[in-house]
Amino acid sequence: MNMSNPGILESKMEDKELYKGYKGQSLETLKKFKAMIWCDVEVITSDGDFIGIILPRSETADANHIVLKLRSGYNIGLAANKVNNIKINGRKEIQYKIPEKEFPYSPKKPRVKLFGTGGTIASRLDYRTGAVIPAFSPGELYGSVPELADICNLETEKLYGVFSENMGPEQWKGLAEAIGKEIEKGVQGIVIGHGTDTMHHTAAILSFMVQNSPVPIVMVGSQRSSDRPSSDAALNLMHSVKTAAESDIAEVMVCMFGPTSDSYGLLHQGTRLRKMHSSYRSTFRTIGDIPIAMVDRQKITPLRKDYSKRRNDKNVIINTAFEERVSIVYYYPNMKPDIIDSLIDNGYKGIIIAGTGLGHVNKPLYPSLQRAKDNNIAVYMTVQTLWGYVQMYVYDTGRDMMELGVVPTANMLPEVAYMKLCWALGQSNDLEEVKRIMLTPISHDITEREPSNGYLIYQGGIPEVEEFISKYRK
Amino acid sequence: MYDFEFKTFEEMTPDDYSRVGFMSGLEVHQQLLTEKKLFCRCPAGLYSNHYDAEILRHMRPTLSELGEYDGTALMEFKTKKDIIYRIHHDTVCTYEMDDTPPFQINDQALDIALEIAMLTNAKIVDEMHIARKQYLDGSIPTGFQRTAIVSVGGSIPYKDREIRLIQMSIEEDSCREASDIGHKRTYIADRLGMPLIETVTYPDMKTPTEVAEVNDIIRRLSRCTGKVRTGVGAGREDVNVSVTGGTRIEIKGVPSIKRIPLLTYNEAMRQWNLLRIREELHRRGITQDKFEYRIDDITKLLRKTYYQPISKAIEEGLFVKCVTLRGFKGILTWKTQTDTFFSKEISDRVRVIACLTSLPNIINSDSQENTLSTSAGLKIRKTVGASEEDTLVIVWGNQSDSEMGANEVVIRAREATIGVPSETRQALRDGTTGFERILPGPDRMYPDTDLPPKKITKERLDSISLNTVKPYWVYEKWFDEIRVPKDLRRDLAGSKFIRFFETCVKELKIEPKFAGIVLIQYPKRLKRKKLDIDLLTENDFRKVFELYSENKIVKDSIFSLLEKIIKNGGYSDELITEPCSGKALEDIYKSVKEELKSTKIIKEEKREKIIMGMMMYHLRSKVNGSEVYEYVKSRNFGK
Structure with a gap:
């Protein structure tokens, strides 16, 4: 790239926009006939003539086809090597834009702040990948979900625009601090738009970084992107905004569909939930307990009583300590000790093991666990069954492991234990202090008891389950 | 200009259709005979009204690729329907319920579609792009149908000319509608996702009979591959009709080719008569700009009415609205289709959009039917300030439905001053058409971001054409x-x-x-x-x-x-039964002749039949009957 000649650079940039996604033969063909994207054209090919608009092409698609939007609205790909001529009849660049409308203000309604981090809840078409990319603005949101104005005065702020798998310590800290500032300003509730893949990770770390919040902090996303008519985004947004504005639950929560039907959402404790299906709408489940509440368009129905109540003060505690060198090891039979060794050798300070059953790993790992202890590395045990408690006293192997310094974490979920250990190690290198932090329940991350309805996975096919399903919309 | 008057269906001649500028094109849907559905691996072609569970969804309009909202989408959103899906575990998986992204397209289905496209000499696309076509009526739980163009152009021979094809697409079938009452529409999801093709023609058909005949050709063409489904619902067509000055109107889901002629005749008549109504309104000085109306709540005025639908509505706490259409006197009783009047256009809109589905849902002052008493009518006229020249339309329902209903009355009446509104229409049993929804445009197309484009290779086409x-x-x-x-x-x-x-x-x-x-x-x-x-x-x-x-x-x-x-x-x-030799035939003949001697034949004219019967008893499948006959004939029937 010739940096000394900005003109060339500029025209190259422009080229890229005018031929977005095209390369190789298809790009040459377009250039030969001076046709660019958004040109209204008649393409003369050896197969016949086609009339339409040239569209951008996905960058991952091949170099041999030109995409044409026909008058009927359908798209087709034409082989570039069959093109004999392109007649250009005009050009009109398309701006894909959700209609923006200013969010109306009503002095009687509570003030809710919506933070955007990215994800499916507000997304739009992207030609680069052909997939959906995040988009976010208050006006856009009001343009597509005007019902929000009936609930509150909504302010929005786009903090990040990333897919949830790209969320990391920088974003978590930034988010916690932004929440603290909003509470200082006296907001009545906070909603955080977030991709669903790692929503339970972010919910967990926020539960530790933001404590004693006087107002609801509600995370929300969608499983079907908002560019489709059947999206769960709008209803999830309404539910979460209603919760933030009206509920008396001052906890870090996730608000997502209860059933797959458009009927109600569930408010899950930030430390007790997990994404359980790769694509279902009702993917989030509270594990080892019941959800805090149900929410629909009309009302919020608490299911538990032991949540923190909304207050009028601003006494929130923000603690964004974070140690990045922590890992989760998902144990499998035949695991070799070098897995643990490589973490030790790479300077990791903490390891969460997701063990089998009540919290076990095989014997060959013991020497490495001893090494970890000798290297002052914090090692904690969780269960990969997700439901249930670590119980290391039941079998000898468990006792052996505790001798090796492995600390059981009761019924803390593996991802939650991971986040908590990052947070604890961020505060102290003293393993005793770390242990005190880890084992002190902060936000239902460890609970004293698992209620008998805290584990309900009904098996399809069984007559009484089928009867239930036939009666209630899932 | 619109002085021609439609004759009865039987009396209409090709010249008459030419006089009104009748034009019609087809969109022929044909289910393909595959084992599995198009974008998931559920079995295809299993139907049952039994269901294991129900799911509730609502639909919201979204932007098209070109950044526009589609008119139909907004209309469906206005109706605020609860959409219920009935699902059977055997025929519906998480894909159909939009809880799992699509799997790769069914190659068996695509091969069949390509084979049929080839038979029309169409241009097969080099690269297939799967699109989402929005349907907010709920007939597809995603809110869109996955569809892709397989071929463009091509033609089929008809009489001494060619009927040109616009395109053929492969797409997933929609749900079957079980009911649609008030704000609740129920679908059965088993048919959802079945592979089908849609063949679209240019409007090259000039009479109703031609439309049916061309449809038959397209149907037979796909059937001759032996790879499409037959039977109820396997083939359905949308028929587009217009007349000079009218609009392209789509009659959706015509279940049988036999019904096409009468439906297209009625639709052409409806458009023609709507244009005549416009002419009359303009003559009266009522244009789009000069159209005047008012809406009043007249619930209180009708407290004592004896007209049952309204007295019952008021008893239930519902509201009654009166729309005054200035200068419309008589228009609502203008004939539009066979035994159908302009008031039906209004009633349909109120039914579909305001969800006032129990009929009658409107009454009007042009009608001679016995509804409100004369004194009640006069009282209303006086209250709303209507003159003799105005038409009153009365609609009832809960507050929001009756308001929306009254608005729809106004919208449809105003459209009468413009001409024929763009809409899709239902095929009704009596051969007339009824309003279904606003006609969707290209704005409802959106690329499917879940599936990449699919290249159609030369090798694939070659191997299909070898066996076609x-x-x-x-x-x-x-x-x-x-x-x-x-x-x-x-x-x-x-x-x-x-x-x-x-x-x-x-x-x-x-x-x-x-x-x-x-x-x-x-x-x-x-x-x-x-x-x-x-x-x-x-x-x-x-x-x-x-x-x-x-x-x-x-x-x-x-x-x-x-x-x-x-x-x-x-x-x-x-x-197999081996044929008899000449010797065996002779032997059998001899024994039959012997047997006959001991039998008394009462009616001699039956002799031929009797002897043939006795011979064939022994020789069936061994010798052809005609040969046996020749043999016994040559022997003079055993005489």
Whole structure:
């Protein structure tokens, strides 16, 4: 790239926009006939003539086809090597834009702040990948979900625009601090738009970084992107905004569909939930307990009583300590000790093991666990069954492991234990202090008891389950 | 300008249709015969009204690729319907319920679509792009139908001209509607996701009969591959109709070709009459800009009415709205279709958009029907300030529905000053059409971000064309040459055995008429005997014809041999009856003659029949009846 000649650079940039996604033969063909994207054209090919608009092409698609939007609205790909001529009849660049409308203000309604981090809840078409990319603005949101104005005065702020798998310590800290500032300003509730893949990770770390919040902090996303008519985004947004504005639950929560039907959402404790299906709408489940509440368009129905109540003060505690060198090891039979060794050798300070059953790993790992202890590395045990408690006293192997310094974490979920250990190690290198932090329940991350309805996975096919399903919309 | 008046259906001539500028095009839907659905691996073609669970969804409009909202989408959103899906575990998975992204397109279905496209000489696309076509009526839980263009252009021969095709697409079928009452619409989801093709023609048809005939050609063309579904609902068509000055109107989901002529006739008449109404309104000085109306709540005025639908509504706490249409006197009773009036246009809109589904949902002052008393009518006129020249339309429902209903009355009445509104219409049983929804445009198309474009390779097309049939009309020309009887032609040209028939005639040298009878009529007769004729394979027929060519079986034994093959579950050498020698025929004749001597024949004219019956008892399937007859005839029937 010739940096000394900005003109060339500029025209190259422009080229890229005018031929977005095209390369190789298809790009040459377009250039030969001076046709660019958004040109209204008649393409003369050896197969016949086609009339339409040239569209951008996905960058991952091949170099041999030109995409044409026909008058009927359908798209087709034409082989570039069959093109004999392109007649250009005009050009009109398309701006894909959700209609923006200013969010109306009503002095009687509570003030809710919506933070955007990215994800499916507000997304739009992207030609680069052909997939959906995040988009976010208050006006856009009001343009597509005007019902929000009936609930509150909504302010929005786009903090990040990333897919949830790209969320990391920088974003978590930034988010916690932004929440603290909003509470200082006296907001009545906070909603955080977030991709669903790692929503339970972010919910967990926020539960530790933001404590004693006087107002609801509600995370929300969608499983079907908002560019489709059947999206769960709008209803999830309404539910979460209603919760933030009206509920008396001052906890870090996730608000997502209860059933797959458009009927109600569930408010899950930030430390007790997990994404359980790769694509279902009702993917989030509270594990080892019941959800805090149900929410629909009309009302919020608490299911538990032991949540923190909304207050009028601003006494929130923000603690964004974070140690990045922590890992989760998902144990499998035949695991070799070098897995643990490589973490030790790479300077990791903490390891969460997701063990089998009540919290076990095989014997060959013991020497490495001893090494970890000798290297002052914090090692904690969780269960990969997700439901249930670590119980290391039941079998000898468990006792052996505790001798090796492995600390059981009761019924803390593996991802939650991971986040908590990052947070604890961020505060102290003293393993005793770390242990005190880890084992002190902060936000239902460890609970004293698992209620008998805290584990309900009904098996399809069984007559009484089928009867239930036939009666209630899932 | 619109002085022509529609005659009855029977009296209309091609010249009359030409006078009104009748034009019609088709969108023919045809389900493909595949094992599985198009974008998931659920079994295809299993239908049942039984269901295991229900799911509730709502639909919201979204932007198209070009950044616009679609009119239909906004209309459907206005209706605020609860959409219920009934699902059966065996036929619906998480894909159909939009809880799992699509799997790769079903290659079997795509091959069939490509094969049919090739028969029309269409241009197959080089790269297929799967689009989402929005449907907010709920008929598809995603809110869109996955669809892709397979081919562009092509044509089919009709009379002495060509009917041009616009395109053919492959797409997933929608749900079956179970009910639609008030704000609740219920669908059965089993049909959802079934692969089908849609063939779209240019508006090249000039009379209602032509539309039906062209539709028949398209249907038969796809059937001649033997790879499409048949039976109720497997083939459906949307018919586009317009007249000079009118609008392209789509009549959706016509279930049978037979109903097309009357429907298109009525639709053309409706458009023509709407244009006549516009002319009349303009004559009265009522244009789009000068259109005047008012809406009043008249619930209080009608507290004491005896008109049952309204008195009941008021009793239930509902509201009654009155729309005054200035200068509209008489317009609502103008005829639009056979036994149908302009008021129906308004009532339809109120029913669909305001969800006021129990009829009557409006009454109007143009109608002579007994509804409100004269004094009540006068009282309303006085209250709302309406003159003799104005038409009153009354609608009732809960607050929001009655308001929306009144607004729809205004919207539809105003449209009368403009012409024929763009809409899709239902095919009704009496041959008329009814409002279904606003006609969607290209704005509802959106690329499917879940699936990448699919290249259609030359190798794939080559391998399909190696094994494909010829269009049935090519065979029909050939039938002329080889003199296949007329009653066999249609079935034969559409038969899955047509290529084998060619082999029979050209290679096995079987007489065409006989080959046709064995391949078409015998299976029909066997089916009437409740036998499963799908068990007869091409190889079975080939074996039978070979045996016949080699004189190993007689012609008359073939029917019973086929019957035995079905019952046996396949061909086997033991099933055949070997032909008799001349000696055996002579022996049997002798013994029959002896037997006859001891029998007294009362009616001598029955002798032929009796002796033939006795001979055939012994010789059936071993000697052809005609030969036996010739033999006994030459022996003077045993006299």
